[in-house]
Amino acid sequence: MVLLEVNWGNTFIIVGLGFGIVFVILSFLVFVLNIWQKITNIKK
Amino acid sequence: MKSIKKLAISVVVLFSMAAGSVFAQENTLQNVVTQDVTQSVAPVEQTTIVANAPRDYSQDISVGQSLLDFIGTMGILNMTWQVLVMLIIACILIYLAIVKGFEPLLLLPIAFGMLLTNLPGANMFHSELFADGHVHWGEFTNGAGLLDYLYLGVKLGIYPCLIFVGIGAMTDFGPLIANPKSLLLGAAAQVGIFITFIGAILLGFLPNEAGSIGIIGGADGPTAIFLTSKLAPHLLGPIAVAAYSYMALVPVIQPPIMRALTTQNERCIKMKQLRIVSKKEKILFPIIITAIVSLILPDATSLIGCLMFGNLLKECGVAERLSKTVQNELLNIVTIFLGTTVGATATAATFLSPQTIYIIVLGVIAFSCGTAGGVLLAKFMNLFSKDKINPLIGSAGVSAVPMAARVSQTVGQQYDSSNYLLMHAMGPNVAGVIGSAVAAGLLLSFLG
Numbered sequence: 445m446v447l448l449e450v451n452w453g454n455t456f457i458i459v460g461l462g463f464g465i466v467f468v469i470l471s472f473l474v475f476v477l478n479i480w481q482k483i484t485n486i487k488k
Numbered sequence: 489m490k491s492i493k494k495l496a497i498s499v500v501v502l503f504s505m506a507a508g509s510v511f512a513q514e515n516t517l518q519n520v521v522t523q524d525v526t527q528s529v530a531p532v533e534q535t536t537i538v539a540n541a542p543r544d545y546s547q548d549i550s551v552g553q554s555l556l557d558f559i560g561t562m563g564i565l566n567m568t569w570q571v572l573v574m575l576i577i578a579c580i581l582i583y584l585a586i587v588k589g590f591e592p593l594l595l596l597p598i599a600f601g602m603l604l605t606n607l608p609g610a611n612m613f614h615s616e617l618f619a620d621g622h623v624h625w626g627e628f629t630n631g632a633g634l635l636d637y638l639y640l641g642v643k644l645g646i647y648p649c650l651i652f653v654g655i656g657a658m659t660d661f662g663p664l665i666a667n668p669k670s671l672l673l674g675a676a677a678q679v680g681i682f683i684t685f686i687g688a689i690l691l692g693f694l695p696n697e698a699g700s701i702g703i704i705g706g707a708d709g710p711t712a713i714f715l716t717s718k719l720a721p722h723l724l725g726p727i728a729v730a731a732y733s734y735m736a737l738v739p740v741i742q743p744p745i746m747r748a749l750t751t752q753n754e755r756c757i758k759m760k761q762l763r764i765v766s767k768k769e770k771i772l773f774p775i776i777i778t779a780i781v782s783l784i785l786p787d788a789t790s791l792i793g794c795l796m797f798g799n800l801l802k803e804c805g806v807a808e809r810l811s812k813t814v815q816n817e818l819l820n821i822v823t824i825f826l827g828t829t830v831g832a833t834a835t836a837a838t839f840l841s842p843q844t845i846y847i848i849v850l851g852v853i854a855f856s857c858g859t860a861g862g863v864l865l866a867k868f869m870n871l872f873s874k875d876k877i878n879p880l881i882g883s884a885g886v887s888a889v890p891m892a893a894r895v896s897q898t899v900g901q902q903y904d905s906s907n908y909l910l911m912h913a914m915g916p917n918v919a920g921v922i923g924s925a926v927a928a929g930l931l932l933s934f935l936g
Contacts (some may be wrong), residue, residue, distance in 0.1 A: 448694050458699075462930045469784055469926055470675035470919065476780065477594040477668035483823075 493572045521718075533672040566608035570836035577839070578603035581729070590736035594709060594827050598728060601831020602839075604635070613832040618643055621721060639829040643721070648714035650793040654819030655710070655921070656798025657811050659889065661773050663915040666762040669869065669877075674919025676865035677885030678927045680705030680858025684850050685931075691846050696720050699848055699931040704731045705854025706924030707738070707888040711791060712828060715928045718843075718936055725834025726844040730851035738891045739850065742883050743899050749863045750879045755903040757878040759912045770803040781926060787936070788929025795925065858886040862916060884913040887920035 559565065581599030585592040605613045613635045617624050623643055628636070641647040664670050681702040688698035700723055701715040712731040716724050734741065747755075774796035782789040801811040862882030870876050880900050884892040893913035900909040 448673060449522070451853050452688050454695070458869055458931075459685055459697070460793055462685075462927065462934065463682045466678050466854075466923055466927050467672075467675045470671040471779060472784075473777065473780060473922075474668045474671045476776065477665065477671075480769075480772075481668075485511060 500766045502580075506661065522847070529602055548762075552637060558649075561609055563607055563609035566760070568608075568836070570840050571606050571608055572817040572841060573782040574606040574834070574836045575603060576607065579620040579779075584736075585732075590935070591709075591732045593823055594732050595729075595736070597824055597827025598732065598831035598834075601635070601828035602725070602834045604828070605832040605835055610892070613639065613829075613835075615833070615835065618721060635829055635832045636804075638825050639832065641822075641825055642713065642717050642724070642829050643732050645714055645717060645790065647822050647829075648710035648717075650822045650886055651710040651826065652791055652794040652925075653798035653801075654822070655804045655889070656795040656800075657815045658819075659799055659802075659918055659921070661799060661918055662770060662909050664749050664918050665765045665769050665773055666845075667785070667912070667915045669873075670881075670915030671919045671922070672869065673862050673865055673882045673885040673916035674887075674921075676882065676885075677862035677916070678706065678888065678923045679861035680854040680856070681924070681927050683857045684854035687850050687853055691850070693843075693846070694720075696935045699935045701850050702854060703727075703924070703928055704734065704851040705848075705858045706920070706927060707731070707735055707855060707858065707886040707892070708924040709735065709922060711928045713826065713925050714791060715931060718932055723843070723847065724830055725839050726847045728830045729834065730847050734851050734855050735888045735891065738855070738886075738888045739857050739895050739898070742886075742892065742895050742906060745856055746857045746863055746880055746883050746899055750867070752903065754867065754879050757876050757901060758904070758905065758907055759878055759881075759909070760875050762911055762915075767803070767805070771800065774800040774803070777922065779780055779930075781922075785926060785929045785933070787933040788926050791925040792922065793927060795921065855886065859883045862886065862920075870915075878907070878909055878912065881909055881913040881916055883924070885916040885920045887917065887924050889917050889921060890914065892920070893917040905921055 505732065545665070546618045578599050581602065584590040585595040585599060604610065611631075612633055614632060616650035617627055617632060617636055618639065623640065634728065649838045681704075684705050685698045685702035688701045690696065693701060700712075700720040703715045704727060709731050713728055720727075769866055769895075776841040778789075778793050778796040781792045798811075798814055801807045801814060862885035863879045864882070865885075866877045866882035868880070878896075878900060880896045881893075884896045886892055893910055893916075896913035897908070897910040900907045
């Protein structure tokens with residue numbers, strides 16, 4: 445049974461951390477861009 | 489007339505001089521050879537006797553044996569059904585690229601590389617030089633061919649990065665800078681990569697193979713090739729073919745999912761016009777993104793750095809020649825090398841296996857989940873956002889620039905012909921390129 449052989453702990457850590465970090469990094473970029481726009485007083 | 493005569497005479501003289509010098513050289517050579525032979529090998533009398541005796545040509549060359557050897561090397565006699573199937577697949581891909589226009593710039597070199605590598609007896613590509621995930625440099629002197637040398641660019645991760653320089657020089661990050669929230673849609677669409685990772689593990693793939701298969705969901709060919717060449721080079725052929733085939737099929741795969749997940753009212757949402765982005769912002773953007781992403785995730789630096797370098801060349805305005813070169817000559821040359829060598833890895837032994845079918849199926853799942861992820865996050869953001877987002881632009885987060893953005897525009901116009909979503913969709917679209925490169929860097933750091 446493949447299901448039993450798989451190390452599900454590692455798999456979910458990779459998936460959770462992976463997708464989470466992608467989201468965190470891109471959210472941080474959103475934050476930086478918003479701050480940047482406020483500093484430079486660019487009107488949306 | 490006199491000048492023509494002079495010319496003719498001078499030509500004749502020149503020819504005669506040249507002929508004379510050639511004969512003279514031949515005679516000199518013959519003399520030298522004869523002298524050497526007679527002096528060093530045998531006495532003069534013996535040489536004369538051997539020279540006068542009738543030669544036994546049957547000992548020099550066996551015509552029958554040579555003919556048999558020649559026939560034995562003919563590819564057609566070494567044809568197996570597996571090779572025949574691979575040649576048919578290569579021809580189908582060539583047909584799809586030329587006649588149906590499926591990503592022809594990459595699918596055509598890939599298909600031709602596949603054709604070359606599967607021709608029996610041609611020995612165009614030697615996978616044993618790259619066995620066990622390493623380059624066996626010592627064996628390169630034993631008959632490595634053109635494709636082997638060109639494949640080093642894939643193996644060492646050079647071509648995908650150079651392609652990213654070209655893509656960066658062709659990308660306008662303006663819509664993304666004007667609407668930074670687009671980055672979130674680009675992030676959400678990467679969910680397909682990770683869901684497919686689980687699916688691949690379930691089907692029995694090793695984690696490094698599962699990561700390479702999952703990256704198909706990033707809908708970014710160079711990223712998929714970059715990661716696969718590092719994590720699972722033996723799957724490079726099927727993954728590259730699946731990634732580029734599905735990228736061409738984005739207009740077929742995405743619309744049903746977009747319609748299924750949105751309501752009529754949502755599809756008709758008109759978004760606020762994007763502000764104009766200044767040149768200074770466009771110049772600073774690639775520098776800031778490179779610095780931030782590289783400081784957090786060094787493994788993504790090669791892809792993000794090259795992408796942003798190309799973009800900086802375009803936006804700075806002082807390196808127009810370099811910008812044009814990376815957009816055209818460099819990109820085209822590297823595309824040819826990348827395509828043919830990746831195609832060359834698709835031999836019968838690696839391609840004709842149940843794994844390839846799994847990869848094809850998982851590729852569709854990856855694309856579909858990525859599309860759904862982008863659309864659903866756009867709907868979720870609408871719950872909190874003052875300025876409503878048309879969820880159709882969420883699907884563009886899967887990269888596939890600019891095809892996915894065009895799909896958003898097309899589907900949107902089917903419900904409201906006055907609704908122009910293209911520029912709004914370009915934001916998540918280029919965010920998807922950044923997102924998939926970040927995801928590739930993460931998978932590389934986890935599984936590499």
